[in-house]
Amino acid sequence: MNDDRDTATPLLRVSDLGYSYGQRPxxxxxxxxxxxxxxxxxxxxxxxxxxxxxSCLSGRLDSGPGHVWYDRRPDGLVDLATLSEAERRLLMRxxxxxxxxxxxxxxxxxxxxxxxxxxxxMAVGDRHFGTIRSVAADWLTEVEIGLDRMDDLPLSFxxxxxxxxxxARNLVTGPRLxxxxxxxxxxDVSVQAKLLDLLRRxxxxxxxxxxxxxxxxxxxxxxxxxxxxxxxxxxxxxGLTDQVLDDPHHPYTQLLVSSMLQV
Amino acid sequence: xYVAVKGGxxxxxxxxxxxxxxxxxxxxxxxxxxxxxxxQLALAVDRxxxxxxxxxxxxxxxxxxxxxxxxxxxxxxxxxxxxxxPRLAVxxxxxxxxxxxxxxxxxxxxxxxxxxxxxxxxxxTHRLLDFxxxxxxxxxxxxxxAAEADLQPMxxxxxILAKEGLIAGEPADDDGPVGDITREPLVFPADHDxxxxxxxxxxxxFLLGLGYSTQRGYGRTHPFAGEIRLGSVVVELVPEELxxxxxxxxxxxxxxxxxxxxxGSKQQPPQFTRGYGLTFGHCERxxxxxxxVDRALKTRDLGGEVTAPAExxxxxxxxxxxxxxxxFVEHLKLPHYVDFQGELAMVRTLRQAGENGDTDxxxx
Amino acid sequence: MSDQTGYNFAYLDEQTKxxxxxxxxxxxxxxxYQVPFAGREMPLPYGxxxxxxxxxxxxxxPADVLKVIDQGADDTTNAVSIRRFFARTTGxxxxxxxxxxxxxxxxxxxxxxxxxxxxxxxxxxxxxxPLRRMEARDSETRKMHALQEYGVMHVKLYxxxxxxxxxxxxxxxxxxxxxxxxxxxxxxxxxDNPKMDRMPALQLFGAGREKRIYAVxxxxxxxxxxxxxxxxxxxxxxxACALCGAxxxxxxxxxxxxxxxxxxxxxxxxxxxxxxxxxxxxxxxLLPKDAAQ
Numbered sequence: 001m002n003d004d005r006d007t008a009t010p011l012l013r014v015s016d017l018g019y020s021y022g023q024r025p026x027x028x029x030x031x032x033x034x035x036x037x038x039x040x041x042x043x044x045x046x047x048x049x050x051x052x053x054x055s056c057l058s059g060r061l062d063s064g065p066g067h068v069w070y071d072r073r074p075d076g077l078v079d080l081a082t083l084s085e086a087e088r089r090l091l092m093r094x095x096x097x098x099x100x101x102x103x104x105x106x107x108x109x110x111x112x113x114x115x116x117x118x119x120x121x122m123a124v125g126d127r128h129f130g131t132i133r134s135v136a137a138d139w140l141t142e143v144e145i146g147l148d149r150m151d152d153l154p155l156s157f158x159x160x161x162x163x164x165x166x167x168a169r170n171l172v173t174g175p176r177l178x179x180x181x182x183x184x185x186x187x188d189v190s191v192q193a194k195l196l197d198l199l200r201r202x203x204x205x206x207x208x209x210x211x212x213x214x215x216x217x218x219x220x221x222x223x224x225x226x227x228x229x230x231x232x233x234x235x236x237x238x239g240l241t242d243q244v245l246d247d248p249h250h251p252y253t254q255l256l257v258s259s260m261l262q263v
Numbered sequence: 264x265y266v267a268v269k270g271g272x273x274x275x276x277x278x279x280x281x282x283x284x285x286x287x288x289x290x291x292x293x294x295x296x297x298x299x300x301x302x303q304l305a306l307a308v309d310r311x312x313x314x315x316x317x318x319x320x321x322x323x324x325x326x327x328x329x330x331x332x333x334x335x336x337x338x339x340x341x342x343x344x345x346x347x348x349p350r351l352a353v354x355x356x357x358x359x360x361x362x363x364x365x366x367x368x369x370x371x372x373x374x375x376x377x378x379x380x381x382x383x384x385x386x387x388t389h390r391l392l393d394f395x396x397x398x399x400x401x402x403x404x405x406x407x408x409a410a411e412a413d414l415q416p417m418x419x420x421x422x423i424l425a426k427e428g429l430i431a432g433e434p435a436d437d438d439g440p441v442g443d444i445t446r447e448p449l450v451f452p453a454d455h456d457x458x459x460x461x462x463x464x465x466x467x468x469f470l471l472g473l474g475y476s477t478q479r480g481y482g483r484t485h486p487f488a489g490e491i492r493l494g495s496v497v498v499e500l501v502p503e504e505l506x507x508x509x510x511x512x513x514x515x516x517x518x519x520x521x522x523x524x525x526x527g528s529k530q531q532p533p534q535f536t537r538g539y540g541l542t543f544g545h546c547e548r549x550x551x552x553x554x555x556v557d558r559a560l561k562t563r564d565l566g567g568e569v570t571a572p573a574e575x576x577x578x579x580x581x582x583x584x585x586x587x588x589x590x591f592v593e594h595l596k597l598p599h600y601v602d603f604q605g606e607l608a609m610v611r612t613l614r615q616a617g618e619n620g621d622t623d624x625x626x627x
Numbered sequence: 628m629s630d631q632t633g634y635n636f637a638y639l640d641e642q643t644k645x646x647x648x649x650x651x652x653x654x655x656x657x658x659x660y661q662v663p664f665a666g667r668e669m670p671l672p673y674g675x676x677x678x679x680x681x682x683x684x685x686x687x688x689p690a691d692v693l694k695v696i697d698q699g700a701d702d703t704t705n706a707v708s709i710r711r712f713f714a715r716t717t718g719x720x721x722x723x724x725x726x727x728x729x730x731x732x733x734x735x736x737x738x739x740x741x742x743x744x745x746x747x748x749x750x751x752x753x754x755x756x757p758l759r760r761m762e763a764r765d766s767e768t769r770k771m772h773a774l775q776e777y778g779v780m781h782v783k784l785y786x787x788x789x790x791x792x793x794x795x796x797x798x799x800x801x802x803x804x805x806x807x808x809x810x811x812x813x814x815x816x817x818x819d820n821p822k823m824d825r826m827p828a829l830q831l832f833g834a835g836r837e838k839r840i841y842a843v844x845x846x847x848x849x850x851x852x853x854x855x856x857x858x859x860x861x862x863x864x865x866x867a868c869a870l871c872g873a874x875x876x877x878x879x880x881x882x883x884x885x886x887x888x889x890x891x892x893x894x895x896x897x898x899x900x901x902x903x904x905x906x907x908x909x910x911x912x913l914l915p916k917d918a919a920q
Contacts, residue, residue: 086774093778108782112789115782122785123778129788129854151789271707342668347634448663448838451766577764587836590673591753597675597705601698601735601894604880605797605816608862613791 009071011036011177011209012057017066018233019056026052027233030066036176037207041224041241043214043256049233050213051181057211058098058179059088070177093120097170097178101185103162106169107154113140113165114150120173139168143198160191164198171202180212184219196222217260221245229253286331300324309544310334314585315341316445316464318514318543335466335585342586345445353441354500355508359518360419362494366545369420370488371522377417382493383545420490421520421537430522430535451577458560458580463541465583467549473573474555482559482571486538489522493545517542519550523558536565637684638716643667647685647840651831654842659804660772661755661839669835676709676734677835679751683732686747686831687713692720694728699736699877699894706734723897735798737819739876739898742828744845750813752834755841757801757811777809780852788857797862803850804843812849818861818877823849866891871902 010033018028027049034040042050055061057068059080069077072091080088092098100106107116117136118126126132137147143164145157154162163183170178183199184192200223203210214220220227220241227244229237229252237250248254287294301308301324311323315338323341330336366382369375381387424430433455442457444464449457462470477484495515499508521538538558540550559573572578582588635641650664669677687693693713697706701723709732710721722728725738734751742748758768761779771777780801787795800817804810812823813832823830823843830843843849851859867874869890876898878891893899903910 089774089776111782111786114789115785118785119778119782122781123776127781127853127855129785130856132785271702271704272711275704275707275711339668339672343670346668347638347640349640445667446665448665450663451764577766581765586668587673590675590677591836592674593672594674594753597734598698598703599735599814600879601816601877602798602814604878604894605818605862607880609795609797613793613795616792 008035009077010034011038011071012211013067013069013077014057015067015069017053017056017068018064019052019061020064021052025233027056027230030228030235032228032235032238034177034209034211036209037203038226039203039208039210039212039224041212041214041220041227042230043217043220043227044230045215045256047232048230050230052233053230054179054181054211054213058096059092060098093123094173095175095177097167097175099163099166099170099178099180099183101182103154103159103166106166107162109154112151112153113145113157116154116165116169117172120169124173135172139172140165142202143168144194158191160187160195163187163195167198167202171206171208174206175208177209177211180210182214182216183212184214184216192219199223217245217256229256286329295328297321297324297328300327306545307332307334307337309542309546310467310549311337311341312543313546313549314338314464314466315345317341317345335589339586339589352500352502354498354511357496357498357514357516359492359496359516360422362417362492362496362516362518364417364492364494365515366493367417367490368488369490371420371490375418375420375423377415384547417492419492419520421522424489424522424535428534430537433537449580451580452563453576453580458576459539459541459557461580461583462553462556465553466585466588467546467552469583469585469588470552470556471548473559473579474552476571477555477559477573482562482574483524484538484555484558485524486521486555486558487523488551489520489537491517491519491547491550493517493547515544517545517547517550519547519554521551521554521558536561634716636689636717637687637713638670639667639681639684644685647681650840651682651685651842654831654840655829655844657808658843658847659802659808659810659841661834661841664838664840666835666838671708671712673836674753675705676732676751678833678837678840679732679734679749679835680709680712680833681835682749682831682833682840683713683730684716686749687717687719687730689717689719691729692722692727694722694725694731694897695733696731696736696738696895696897697734698879699738700896702896724901725897735814735816736877736894737815737822739873739893739895740901741822742826744827746828748826748828748830750815750830750832752811752813752832752839753836754799755811755832755834755837755839757809772808775807780809781854784852784854784857788854794853794857794859800859801852803852805847806850809852810841810843810849816862816877817851817859820849820851820859821861825849864891868893868899871899873899873902 012034015031017030019026030053032040042053044050052061068080070080070091072078072095083091098106108119114133114136117139118132121132121135137150140147140150145161145164149157154165157165184195187195196219202208203223210223212220212223224241227238227241228235229244229250231252237244237248237253244253245257248257301320304327307327308320308323311326311334312318312320315323315326317323322344323337326337326340327334329340364377364380366384367377367380369379421430425432442454442460444457444460449461453461476482478486493515495513497510498512498514499510501508519540523536523538536558538554540553540557542550542553556573556579559571560576560579562569562574569575637644647664650662654660654662666678666681669680671677671680683693693710695701695706695710695713697703700706713719714721725731725740725742728746730747730749731738731742732749732751737748756765756768758771758780761783762768762771771779784794787793796817798816799811799814800820802810802812802820802823812820825846825848826843827845829845832841834840853859864878866878868876868878870892873893877894879894881890881892882888883890900910
């Protein structure tokens, strides 16, 4: 692994993680550390196990063998498997964010944009309508959605706007770790570019740690500090993004890189 | 001058008198007898027993008479009566393989041991009104002599398939007590025994619609009628003092086994899956609908994704009880004027605010 | 035995009463929490008060005095029907006077006259789950209560303010009980919510069709949900009661002619009659200026 990261506690430590659907293993023996402010990209073709890995990490699947530790304030590293459901759900609402590939899965489509952003605040006890509304307004501005859309339903938003709303909804409680599953999937190229700029800015400004699953190496290059390449459930290569993409060692990585469209 | 409306008691008494009068109708017409209902409206009696969860033909007939033919009202009467009955014992499960069969058909095999026995059925009638029936003392055929006991073995189709391992078995929990939805509240997800109980008591119309929906693409189960059998079965229980089963009587039931599209995966070889329906008396349509819905409700357990209403156990089981449903639907007739008052005031206020142009959320 | 031949006192068998009382004890121990119970089929239809009736039947004793109201009135047909049911199956004394009752079964109102320690008020509840309109699945709402995930409730209130400028719920207004559970107070008008807060009487809630019992013990905090800057408010009328002049009770609107003529009268008939009762026991019409308060 990289030597010039400081020796502070990792935000997330994964050791020998695996998951199987019935008899079929989807991912196995995955290990890595993630530090505050780092963006880790997980790349590979579909079926490589990257989405399953993300689901295990973000607590949506109860993982099989292996451990995941998270640096929960103020306790330090805790094994996620030892948390009660209440503790885990609280973590997911405050310290973590999950940005779904399809924004409809990560938003309440039947309530206004402002309510979508304000919900987490209300869930942790905020009771001042005016304040909730002004925080929501700030976030809409931050993700470049016009304030005149605050009371509109997400149904009326374009795909790119829905995705940005989803991001705002997740970031409002100041999470330290965000899981993203193909955040630019389904968006056209210019919209993607705008979204990627936004993500890059947010990540830097807020020292967010991100675990980003994508099949698009261009997205990975733009956002991720480090990459993990997965094939058939296993990590076949990892390292600094530029190193992995410019000088791939594993034949599978070489194949992926060579099939990237050179723009 | 306004005087608050009083006299609710008198109004109710008068309503009851009117009801009794309407129930009797034209006094020159002979009064309906319980025996007539039990004999000649037997299918209505069967339905009331099934949804009322009480096997007593005369009581069901009485309920139908008292309810003036409204079957859901009759079911309600029977259920309320059932509540007051003491629980004396729990019988052994009835053995439909040992049924004295009156009707038995299978759509999955052209012929099978015991044969296809049509029994009394509307299936092949032409739906032409028979005006001869309008005459009350019409010449009817004398009752046929009692049929000889059928000594042919009549194995159940599902047992035939099971011998070859072709149909998935039910996970048996023989040691566990059978749940009772009339004694414990239903909590979701519900176990199979409680689901079947709810379906057995469920409204025939509701289940029929849901079963129909599974055939039209709302959920894919591709059912075959493996077997439908109607007849009487012996009810046995084991009294504590004796320690062996004794025969306490007979009930007539209709049983339907639906056989559904085979499932399978890389680990498990393909098998047929089952849907089960059971009713008191001859409630064939209900037994079939119940079997379709039973199978649909197994979708999640069998690893499928719930996409259709008939596959959603909370939806189906919360709404299939006609007594609960009609109670709540009809409760809308009760006065709600206090709450309506609140809504009236709210709507007026909001309209006022709208006219004054201050619906701005920031205000206030 | 009661005079209704063949039925136990208060209709239910003792086993069932015991089961219901156990549920009630659990409910009182966890204020605002919905306790599932195996509701019985009653001779009145679901939706017409079977939950309230089962709770009353489980707690009523020969020395009790029972009052039954619907929409605040003792003589609406359903109140009459339920009162008769208990008269027949228990022989217990009944009353229309709130002050004389030990048990009050009610649909959709709390009496105007404050209740006292030792009284029990039993509410008829159609939908016990306050989150039901936002989440149809019982399996999910149970989890939300257990984990205090009530954000979605406030989202609904937020949306109201955005759309209407105010919280638009006028009845069955959700409350927080003892600082923990969010509870549906039954479709009482929000006007009545403040009466629930630290009420000296025991409050029991029965939902027969949905098979849930819940409770608020005496002197328990009951707070209506709101925002700090959009506080909870009760309804007010410009008019006073046309019969007794009361300016602080919940008023029913009565249509008196087909020209849109209206008058307002107290919903709580006992309260209204009590204010109008002359020294000789007759009822008078009090005009607002006569209503010495």
